[in-house]
Structure formats: structure tokens, C-alpha cells
Amino acid sequence: MAQRVFVCIWVVLGVVGALNHTIAEKLLGMRFNLVLPHLEYGYVMFNKNPHDPAVYDYVGDDGIRRPLAELVATRSFFHADSRLAVSVIFQPDYLREVCYRATRGTTKSYTFIVDHYDIDVDPRHPVQSQTLRCDAHGLAPR
Amino acid sequence: MRTDSLLARFFAAFEGTRSALPIAVFRIAFFGGLALHFFPSLVRLDDNYTAGVLRTEEWNHFFYVSLQHIPHGVLRTASIVTMVACVMAMVGLATRIAVLVTGVGVYMFASFNGLPVQTLALVDAWAILLAWMICGGGAEALSADALLRRRRGGGDASEAPRAPKLLSGLVLYQAVLGTFFAGVEKVLAGWPQTNEMGILLNYPRGFILRDWVADSPWLHGSLVTHAFTWLTLVVELGAPLVFVVSRQPRLRLAVLVVYEAFFLGIVVMLEVPPLFYSIFAVGGLLALDDAQVEAVTRRLRGSRLRS
Numbered sequence: 407m408a409q410r411v412f413v414c415i416w417v418v419l420g421v422v423g424a425l426n427h428t429i430a431e432k433l434l435g436m437r438f439n440l441v442l443p444h445l446e447y448g449y450v451m452f453n454k455n456p457h458d459p460a461v462y463d464y465v466g467d468d469g470i471r472r473p474l475a476e477l478v479a480t481r482s483f484f485h486a487d488s489r490l491a492v493s494v495i496f497q498p499d500y501l502r503e504v505c506y507r508a509t510r511g512t513t514k515s516y517t518f519i520v521d522h523y524d525i526d527v528d529p530r531h532p533v534q535s536q537t538l539r540c541d542a543h544g545l546a547p548r
Numbered sequence: 549m550r551t552d553s554l555l556a557r558f559f560a561a562f563e564g565t566r567s568a569l570p571i572a573v574f575r576i577a578f579f580g581g582l583a584l585h586f587f588p589s590l591v592r593l594d595d596n597y598t599a600g601v602l603r604t605e606e607w608n609h610f611f612y613v614s615l616q617h618i619p620h621g622v623l624r625t626a627s628i629v630t631m632v633a634c635v636m637a638m639v640g641l642a643t644r645i646a647v648l649v650t651g652v653g654v655y656m657f658a659s660f661n662g663l664p665v666q667t668l669a670l671v672d673a674w675a676i677l678l679a680w681m682i683c684g685g686g687a688e689a690l691s692a693d694a695l696l697r698r699r700r701g702g703g704d705a706s707e708a709p710r711a712p713k714l715l716s717g718l719v720l721y722q723a724v725l726g727t728f729f730a731g732v733e734k735v736l737a738g739w740p741q742t743n744e745m746g747i748l749l750n751y752p753r754g755f756i757l758r759d760w761v762a763d764s765p766w767l768h769g770s771l772v773t774h775a776f777t778w779l780t781l782v783v784e785l786g787a788p789l790v791f792v793v794s795r796q797p798r799l800r801l802a803v804l805v806v807y808e809a810f811f812l813g814i815v816v817m818l819e820v821p822p823l824f825y826s827i828f829a830v831g832g833l834l835a836l837d838d839a840q841v842e843a844v845t846r847r848l849r850g851s852r853l854r855s
Contacts, residue, residue: 409714413562416679416718424729428736443607443655444675449729450668452818453737455747461754473754480595480664481588488756488819493663496604500663503602507595521752529750529768 424449457525461532462490462501464540465517474501474518477508505540515541517548557795561717567841568688568711570834572640574719574826575686578676579638579650581826586634586654589664590627596664597623597657606662607655615660630654640691644684651677669824672726676827679718686715708842716834723831724788727807731784739781746773748818761817783810791835800835807832 419442426437427448440446462474475486482489493500501518508516518540521532537548589596599616630653636646655674658665680686687693689709734744749772753762761767787807794800811829814820836844 409563410559412682413559413714413717417721420675420721420725424725424732428729428732432736442674442678444671444678446607447668447671448733449671449726450733451730452744452748453730453733453739455744455751457747459751459755461752463754480592482664483584483588483822484815485819485821487754489664489821491755492666496666497602497663499602523752523755525747525750529752532752 419445459523459525460491460494461521461523462494463519463521465519467514471519474504477504477516479507501538502545505538505545509540509542513542515539518545560713561720562714564713565710566713566716567838568709569690569841569845570836571686571711571716571719572688572690572709574716574830574834575640575643576638576690577826577830578673579634581821581823582650582654582673583631583634583638585667585821585823586657586665587631589661590631590657593620593623593627597627597660601661602663603661604663604666606658606666608659611656611659626653626656630657640687640693643687643691643693644681647677647680647684647686651681667821667824669821669827672722672827672831673823675722676719676831679722680715683712683715683718685712719831720791720834723828723834724791727784727828728788731781731788734781734784739777743770743774743777745776745780746770749773749776756819758817758819779810783807787832791832797837797840800837801840804832804835 419440423440423442423445426440426445427450431437463471464474464477465471473487473490475482475490478486478490490500490504497503501520505516505518508514516539518538520536520538522534522536523529523531524533527533538545539548595601597615598620603612603615605612629649633646633649633653637643637650651674655677658670688711694709737744746768749757749761750768751757751762753759766772783806787803787810790800790803794803808829811825811832815822815825815829
């Protein structure tokens with residue numbers, strides 16, 4: 407009996423948690439705090455995709471252009487580029503952090519290139535490119 | 549009478565025992581996924597979990613603010629203990645304690661800083677870890693615990709190991725709940741009226757798409773992307789319903805094949821963390837019934853013998 411009660415509570419809580427982020431927010435304009443960590447966010451996977459992605463690259467001493475994610479020392483297995491892109495969305499200052507970690511205690515310098523795309527205009531070519539200088543002094547527009 | 553039989557059918561997914569192999573495979577994949585996801589940041593503590601680094605608060609506020617008061621030595625010890633526990637849970641050694649320590653450890657570190665580890669798969673990871681802490685189990689097969697038990701003379705090696713259905717049922721429920729509501733969120737976000745996959749699949753190299761997808765023009769056309777949009781909705785909304793409602797093995801198996809192909813397609817085409825795949829795709833294998841598990845293992849054994 408105790409197991410059945412537990413299963414019922416677990417199943418109902420899961421559904422209530424999911425509804426809390428879909429129906430409740432749409433109907434009531436608010437979410438309830440359901441305390442448990444797995445009920446804190448909804449199950450959102452690519453439901454609204456940005457039309458203006460940015461791609462981050464860098465150029466080092468050898469002059470070769472590479473994905474900026476290669477400069478991040480903390481590896482993200484099989485999703486390095488998207489981890490970097492999402493981190494910048496979460497924290498716009500993240501590029502400065504990447505620069506700081508890559509150059510601290512060294513005399514190295516890098517050129518960061520940020521290509522801004524507009525999917526509705528041209529998904530293959532950037533509509534704007536930004537070049538930044540990264541060295542021990544920090545990150546600054548070139 | 550009908551209510552009784554419906555209730556009995558509902559609880560049957562969580563009561564009694566079943567083949568221990570699917571949950572054992574899930575255990576290995578899930579804790580392997582957690583290891584791949586968390587170990588890089590747990591190894592590089594200075595870059596991710598010191599007071600001065602750029603952080604985001606995604607989970608527990610208490611842990612988030614307490615990071616600056618925790619001495620580095622304690623943090624290092626906690627990270628090592630978490631990693632050891634995760635490996636123990638993966639190999640199934642002292643599994644229940646290992647799951648408890650892993651769960652508390654990874655939740656604490658994700659709360660210290662969400663930036664290096666944040667993914668929506670964590671919502672399901674917390675649910676599964678919590679259920680595992682409460683229910684225990686998952687180490688009846690393919691585990692050090694099972695091996696030690698057999699060495700001590702407990703259990704017959706020729707007998708196929710069995711496991712309580714409770715944990716398997718809850719893990720499968722979590723995987724299909726996440727999949728179903730991801731579909732609901734998409735419907736509410738207007739997917740049926742738009743072509744969101746047309747946006748996603750047209751992203752340039754270096755942003756979410758795997759390079760081969762960005763370099764394959766045939767995947768960017770309106771017809772293909774519309775088809776992917778609808779396929780996503782049908783699988784995310786339909787497969788969970790079949791797993792929950794249908795008791796027809798053939799239908800469940802056919803839907804499971806489509807469901808697995810769908811998640812394989814996601815990881816092959818999009819840059820998502822392996823943890824995502826280990827939860828949703830490997831979790832889906834728990835929909836196999838005992839006869840299907842037996843058929844799969846017999847076939848695998850046959851091909852091994854032939855080779």
C-alpha cells in the first residue's frame with residue numbers, strides 16, 4: 407500500500423510539475439514553487455529557436471581560424487560549440503571569462519571573431535562580423 | 549470493476565519483478581552520462597567553482613551563496629568523493645550509497661555554478677537520482693554487487709537476474725514524461741503553424757548543429773524541415789502515449805524502434821550532451837518487456853558465439 411501511495415504521489419507530482427511550466431504559466435501568468443529540484447523547470451527542448459545565432463572563433467599565433475570552444479579548458483564532450491554558445495546566452499560576459507582563462511599568466515594574445523547571422527536574411531553568410539583582441543589586458547574591440 | 553482493472557494495469561508497471569538487464573544497462577549509461585557531463589568541471593575546480601569565477605545560479609540558492617565560504621580543500625575532497633561515487637554507481641558497487649553520494653554531489657556542484665553543466669536533461673537527472681535514492685536497486689545484473697553476491701554463493705549463476713519493477717517503472721515514466729511535455733511545449737510555442745526545424749537546420753557551422761548537417765544542403769529545404777517538424781511532434785506526443793496506454797508488445801516494439809531512431813537522430817544531428825541521450829534513449833529501452841529482452845539477449849549471445 408505504501409508503495410502504491412508513493413507511486414501515485416510521484417506520478418502526480420511529475421505531471422503537476424510539467425503543467426506548472428506550461429498550462430499554469432499560460433493561464434495564471436505565474437508558477438508555483440514545488441520545492442523539489444526536478445519540478446523547478448519545464449521540459450523545453452528547442453521549442454523557440456533564435457533567428458540570430460552567433461558563431462565564435464579565434465585566431466592564434468599560427469593564423470589559423472578555429473572554434474573558440476577549443477580555448478575553453480573545461481571540456482564539454484560532444485557538444486563544445488553549443489555549450490559555449492549557450493554559456494554566452496546565459497552570461498554575456500562569458501567571452502571575457504574565456505579570454506581571461508586562456509591568457510592568464512602568459513603573454514599570449516588571440517583574435518576573437520564573432521560572426522552574427524540572421525537566419526531570415528542569409529543563413530550561410532554572416533550579416534555582421536566583430537573582431538576582438540584578447541590578451542593579458544582583457545578583451546577589447548580591435 | 550473496470551476501474552479496478554485499470555488501476556491494476558497502472559500499478560503493474562511498478563509492482564513485482566522483471567528482467568534486471570534493462571535497468572542495469574540504463575544504470576551504466578546514466579552514470580556514464582553523468583560522468584562525461586560533470587567530471588570535466590569537477591577536475592578543473594579553479595575554473596568553475598571558486599568565488600571569483602563567472603557563475604550562474606540555476607538550482608539551489610543556499611549552495612550557490614555558500615560556495616565562497618567553503619575552503620578549497622573541502623571542495624576538492626567533495627569533488628573527488630563525487631567522482632568516485634559516480635564511477636561506483638556506474639559499475640554497481642555499493643550502489644545505493646554510491647547513488648546517494650553522486651546525487652547530492654552533482655546537485656551541489658550544479659548549484660554552485662550552472663554555467664559549465666546547465667542542460668535541461670538535468671531536470672530528469674534530478675528526478676531519476678531522487679527516485680533511485682528512495683527505491684534503491686538497479687544493480688541486480690551487470691554490476692560488481694551482483695558479482696560479489698554470486699562469489700559469496702548467493703544466487704544461481706544460470707538464473708536470469710530479476711529486479712523490482714519500481715525503479716524501472718519510475719525511470720521510464722520520467723523519460724516519457726519529459727518527452728511528452730517537450731512535445732506539449734512545442735505545440736504551445738506554435739510549432740504546428742511554423743517551421744521551427746527550418747530555423748534549427750539552417751543554422752551555420754559552429755552553432756548547435758553538427759558540422760555534417762550544416763554542410764548538407766538537402767537537409768535545409770522546406771520539405772525536409774517541415775517533415776522533421778511534424779515528425780518531432782508526432783514522436784514526442786505519440787510515443788509516450790503508446791508506452792503508457794498500449795499493452796500490445798508488437799506495437800510497443802515498433803514505436804520503440806521509431807523513438808530510438810528519433811533520439812539517435814537528435815544526437816547525430818545536434819550538439820546535445822551525451823547525458824541527454826543516456827536518459828531519453830537508453831531510458832526508453834525500459835519499455836521492453838521480459839520476452840523482448842530475452843529475445844534480444846538470445847540474439848546477442850548467438851551473434852557472439854558465431855563470431
